[in-house]
Amino acid sequence: MAVLVLADHDGSALTQPSRSTIAAAAKLGEVHVLVLGAAAAAQAAAQVAGVAKVLHSEAEPYANGLAEPVAALLVALAPNYSHLLAPASAAGKNVMPRVAALLDVQVISDIAGVVDADTFVRPIYAGNALATVKSADPKKVITVRAASFDPAAATGGSAAVEAAPSADDPGLSSFLGAEIAKSERPELTAARIVVSGGRAMGSSENFKIIEGVADKLGAAVGASRAAVDAGYAPNDHQVGQTGKIVAPELYIAVGISGAIQHLAGMKDSKVIVAINKDEEAPIFSVADYGLVGDLFKLMPELEAELAKK
Amino acid sequence: MKLLVPVKRVVDYNVKVRVKADGTGVETANVKMSMNPFDEIAVEEAVRLKEKGVATEIVAVSCGPTACQEQIRTALAMGADRGILVEHDGVLEPLAVAKLLKALVAKENPELVILGKQAIDDDMNATGQMLAALLGWAQGTFASKVEKDGDKLKVTREVDGGLETVSLKLPAIVTTDLRLNEPRYASLPNIMKARKKPIENVKPADLGVDVTPRLTVLKVEEPAKRQAGKKVGSVQELVDKLRNEAKVI
Numbered sequence: 001m002a003v004l005v006l007a008d009h010d011g012s013a014l015t016q017p018s019r020s021t022i023a024a025a026a027k028l029g030e031v032h033v034l035v036l037g038a039a040a041a042a043q044a045a046a047q048v049a050g051v052a053k054v055l056h057s058e059a060e061p062y063a064n065g066l067a068e069p070v071a072a073l074l075v076a077l078a079p080n081y082s083h084l085l086a087p088a089s090a091a092g093k094n095v096m097p098r099v100a101a102l103l104d105v106q107v108i109s110d111i112a113g114v115v116d117a118d119t120f121v122r123p124i125y126a127g128n129a130l131a132t133v134k135s136a137d138p139k140k141v142i143t144v145r146a147a148s149f150d151p152a153a154a155t156g157g158s159a160a161v162e163a164a165p166s167a168d169d170p171g172l173s174s175f176l177g178a179e180i181a182k183s184e185r186p187e188l189t190a191a192r193i194v195v196s197g198g199r200a201m202g203s204s205e206n207f208k209i210i211e212g213v214a215d216k217l218g219a220a221v222g223a224s225r226a227a228v229d230a231g232y233a234p235n236d237h238q239v240g241q242t243g244k245i246v247a248p249e250l251y252i253a254v255g256i257s258g259a260i261q262h263l264a265g266m267k268d269s270k271v272i273v274a275i276n277k278d279e280e281a282p283i284f285s286v287a288d289y290g291l292v293g294d295l296f297k298l299m300p301e302l303e304a305e306l307a308k309k
Numbered sequence: 310m311k312l313l314v315p316v317k318r319v320v321d322y323n324v325k326v327r328v329k330a331d332g333t334g335v336e337t338a339n340v341k342m343s344m345n346p347f348d349e350i351a352v353e354e355a356v357r358l359k360e361k362g363v364a365t366e367i368v369a370v371s372c373g374p375t376a377c378q379e380q381i382r383t384a385l386a387m388g389a390d391r392g393i394l395v396e397h398d399g400v401l402e403p404l405a406v407a408k409l410l411k412a413l414v415a416k417e418n419p420e421l422v423i424l425g426k427q428a429i430d431d432d433m434n435a436t437g438q439m440l441a442a443l444l445g446w447a448q449g450t451f452a453s454k455v456e457k458d459g460d461k462l463k464v465t466r467e468v469d470g471g472l473e474t475v476s477l478k479l480p481a482i483v484t485t486d487l488r489l490n491e492p493r494y495a496s497l498p499n500i501m502k503a504r505k506k507p508i509e510n511v512k513p514a515d516l517g518v519d520v521t522p523r524l525t526v527l528k529v530e531e532p533a534k535r536q537a538g539k540k541v542g543s544v545q546e547l548v549d550k551l552r553n554e555a556k557v558i
């Protein structure tokens with residue numbers, strides 16, 4: 001039986017975590033992708049390597065990704081599929097457990113590995129342990145930790161795009177609006193380099209110091225929970241156990257102590273740099289390169305040094 | 310309106326968990342246990358709704374071993390009115406908990422159930438959505454703001470690019486994110502008062518729910534350890550290493 005991926009997109013292309021989910025799904029069977037919204041995104045999905053078929057719907061109830069109608073649609077499609085997957089994004093985490101319960105199966109959240117069709121590896125306790133779990137359910141409903149799978153290539157495929165059937169909209173909720181920050185910087189979960197600031201930044205004004213270095217590197221900007229709670233950075237910048245999970249080539253943690261909840265979101269980065277004035281800070285225990293000192297002195301120096309070629 | 314607030318007993322967030330030597334799970338004996346932090350936020354939100362006159366009664370529920378009474382007492386000390394313990398000693402997966410809660414919803418008829426978005430032990434992020442599905446209710450997950458809006462509930466949600474706002478028909482499910490509120494500490498007089506508040510005890514069988522797990526844990530391992538690297542002496546040295554040794558910039 002084929003497997004179905006519910007993909008996130010930006011109106012024209014699938015997100016990188018969605019392509020990672022397609023890569024995970026490819027280990028389980030022939031991959032079909034469900035795209036809700038813009039037709040351009042469905043066309044883009046058809047190009048992704050390894051995709052055999054794209055199901056597309058522009059129907060109104062799905063436009064804003066409301067969990068109730070999207071889950072109803074997935075349940076209507078479920079008989080044709082052995083596995084239903086989505087990235088462990090805000091959208092996937094919202095919808096997939098609902099789908100699982102409607103199918104009377106236990107959702108398998110945030111998988112970091114596929115062992116076989118029934119068996120998956122998933123981090124627990126903020127990534128301090130990895131559990132290998134085998135599902136006894138007849139169908140698997142899964143969210144995928146994108147950072148653990150190399151994304152399928154954006155091109156190379158040539159799948160057919162078909163209209164998805166429609167399911168009854170339960171009509172339980174409505175979308176009122178969104179405040180989505182526009183940014184020229186790369187998306188946090190897709191960036192090759194991430195520069196994150198912590199509580200030590202002291203203000204949103206001071207976060208410009210992070211942005212300056214990030215822009216020299218073409219990097220995304222992240223933050224610790226403490227920085228987000230204090231209002232120095234927006235909520236979607238939070239990296240960690242209960243924020244975003246990232247695994248870039250380079251992660252630079254600035255004025256971040258390295259609490260387990262933060263490490264959970266970035267310790268799989270290839271190279272980690274820590275800048276902190278406390279040489280005992282736990283962040284140094286995971287850092288490849290540590291620089292001890294005052295960030296307000298070191299970060300401008302770093303920006304200047306990066307400007308030299 | 311009446312509120313139901315489920316609370317989970319978990320290993321305290323400050324504990325560095327250790328994987329058991331035999332690979333069957335993590336060490337939980339003699340480890341500090343607490344209420345899941347997201348559930349504290351859920352209790353706090355419920356209490357604030359009651360203080361605003363929106364909620365009339367708050368029922369705190371915990372599913373698990375007898376010791377979960379401690380977490381129910383904490384919720385009662387924060388301001389919940391009474392408790393229900395669904396006593397069970399084995400593993401309870403989110404689907405099973407959602408089924409237990411559905412059975413309690415049928416008995417209690419709350420108009421709103423507020424849950425934490427995620428338990429910090431299994432990190433599943435699922436029970437609220439699963440309960441909403443089983444009840445056929447609307448869900449407002451990862452909430453950073455909850456307002457009663459006539460006969461609807463307006464929920465601001467933390468999503469990937471920022472925030473979005475949805476309107477839910479009641480009854481509904483809300484799951485809490487970190488920025489919804491800052492939970493209060495229970496005062497000593499309230500802790501004393503909480504001792505007198507009633508906690509009802511039921512078993513999954515009393516509720517007619519089969520809680521057999523669907524997932525078998527084959528093994529639990531420690532993730533690969535990262536080696537601490539070296540300290541560099543200057544910004545120049547750092548940039549040189551990143552360019553010429555790690556080759557990442």
Ligand SMILES: Cc1cc2nc3c(=O)[nH]c(=O)nc-3n(C[C@H](O)[C@H](O)[C@H](O)COP(=O)(O)OP(=O)(O)OC[C@H]3O[C@@H](n4cnc5c(N)ncnc54)[C@H](O)[C@@H]3O)c2cc1C
Nearest residue numbers: 198199200224225226240241242243255257261262277295
């Ligand atoms: C349920 C729950 C979920 C959580 N989820 C997350 C999560 O997803 N992500 C997350 O990040 N956290 C999370 N946390 C919070 C986590 O426990 C820590 O509180 C948080 O990560 C600390 O942020 P911080 O490192 O910025 O602040 P602090 O721990 O206060 O560290 C600040 C650091 O800055 C350094 N410093 C200060 N001034 C300077 C200076 N001038 N120059 C250089 N260095 C300086 C200090 O030495 C210190 O190491 C969660 C907590 C709970 C309970």
